[in-house]
Amino acid sequence: MLDNAPGRSLPAGISRGENNRDFFQTCRDAEIASEITIQPVRRYRGLIDAAIIFSDILVIPQAMGMRVEMLEGKGPHFPEPLRNPEDLQTVLDYKVDVLKELDWAFKAITMTRIKLDGEVPLFGFCGGPWTLMVYMTEGGGSRLFRFAKQWINMYPELSHKLLQKITDVAVEFLSQQVVAGAQILQVFESWGGELSSVDFDEFSLPYLRQIAERVPKRLQELGIMEQIPMIVFAKGSWYALDKLCCSGFDVVSLDWSWDPREAVKINKNRVTLQGNLDPGVMYGSKEVITKKVKQMIEAFGGGKSRYIVNFGHGTHPFMDPDVIKFFLEECHRIGSK
Known part of the structure; x- marks a missing residue:
């Protein structure tokens, strides 16, 4: 990440x-x-x-x-x-x-x-x-x-x-x-x-x-x-x-506008894909963050294809660093399953 x-x-x-x-x-x-x-x-x-x-x-x-x-x-x-x-x-x-x-x-x-x-x-x-x-x-x-x-x-x-x-x-x-x-x-x-x-x-x-x-x-x-x-x-x-x-x-x-499943189909495992969570999710509840992270990782292949977890763009100056930490923890937890 x-x-x-x-x-x-x-x-x-x-x-x-x-x-x-x-x-x-x-x-x-x-x-x-x-x-x-x-x-x-x-x-x-x-x-x-x-x-x-x-x-x-x-x-x-x-x-x-x-x-x-x-x-x-x-x-x-x-x-x-x-x-x-x-x-x-x-x-x-x-x-x-x-x-x-x-x-x-x-x-x-x-x-x-x-x-x-x-x-x-x-x-x-x-x-x-x-x-x-x-x-x-x-x-x-x-x-x-x-x-x-x-x-x-x-x-x-x-x-x-x-x-x-x-x-x-x-x-x-x-x-x-x-x-x-x-x-x-x-x-x-x-x-x-x-x-x-x-x-x-x-x-x-x-x-x-x-x-x-x-x-x-x-x-x-x-x-x-x-x-x-x-x-x-x-x-x-x-x-x-x-x-x-x-x-x-x-x-x-990839930016957040992409459907990861569609991107995976187009890529055909030629390169590693990176992305693509909307940074705005960081303004949501922990439940929403967990849900969106799980959806993203599963859509990119759930660890079965070459993939790097990332935002679809950079963080915002208004984001709570503790919320970002929770996001990172969830990425590791869900991605390791």
């Missing part, structure tokens, strides 16, 4: 930007980021099977020269989003030194790996290329996705150039995370479901496949011969599961 956003929901002040640090300042402080990563492992000792480094998917746009702020109550904000071809050229021409620009991320991973001392494996991650393009063009989160859709429909060739640039940086970033100590990698295509099936095949899937194919090759170039498991999470991309199951990733993570 692992949580997509460890530490962000725990009550300790360190996870809420103490000492007047903003979110990205907290990410860039290796000691603080490491401590936040380990918080849930300590709190739920023996119940969580992995830790995921405290960071954010938007560090790649930052490494590409874009300014990103995290506004209180509003989320990520790009003061100068990509809105026309002239804006794009600046980003495409920017020479990204991943080791230099994201040095703090690698330090945090190494520090955390040492602190974990083998207790649980450590996840590294990045955002999917399409998802990062959405943020870079919209200037933040969106409901209409006006500018991202405008880009792929008005400037498809330039969109592909941007997606390729993001992919190149993502491959290097993921690979260097492994060098720093990450043992598993996950790619979050959080806005995948905002694309039509046809557009997903053109503007998301090829770049996800590139990442799955190129990271192992890059790792070999860096002297790492062991196989590093890779997970893809394309939220809302219900039409793409069959393709994702043969995209080169070892695990496909």
Whole structure:
């Protein structure tokens, strides 16, 4: 069992930007980021099977020269989003030194790996290329996705150039995370479901496949011969599961909209499936949580197929940590039967 956003929901002040640090300042402080990563492992000792480094998917746009702020109550904000071809050229021409620009991320991973001392494996991650393009063009989160859709429909060739640039940086970033100590990698295509099936095949899937194919090759170039498991999470991309199951990733993570039985049929045991409890269940009673956990585990095969228990997305800051503990305990109890 692992949580997509460890530490962000725990009550300790360190996870809420103490000492007047903003979110990205907290990410860039290796000691603080490491401590936040380990918080849930300590709190739920023996119940969580992995830790995921405290960071954010938007560090790649930052490494590409874009300014990103995290506004209180509003989320990520790009003061100068990509809105026309002239804006794009600046980003495409920017020479990204991943080791230099994201040095703090690698330090945090190494520090955390040492602190974990083998207790649980450590996840590294990045955002999917399409998802990062959405943020870079919209200037933040969106409901209409006006500018991202405008880009792929008005400037498809330039969109592909941007997606390729993001992919190149993502491959290097993921690979260097492994060098720093990450043992598993996950790619979050959080806005995948905002694309039509046809557009997903053109503007998301090829770049996800590139990442799955190129990271192992890059790792070999860096002297790492062991196989590093890779997970893809394309939220809302219900039409793409069959393709994702043969995209080169070892695990496909599912959001809560999926019927697990249907997902198992489509997968045909090609990859491990991960998911997919609605995090909102944590607002229910213990009886409801037990019922939903049992339904989920049984629907995924009851331990007879390759499966990782997980939420269908991350936890919320309003959730009671003791309720999450009960959920984890029930996962172990029911899953071990």
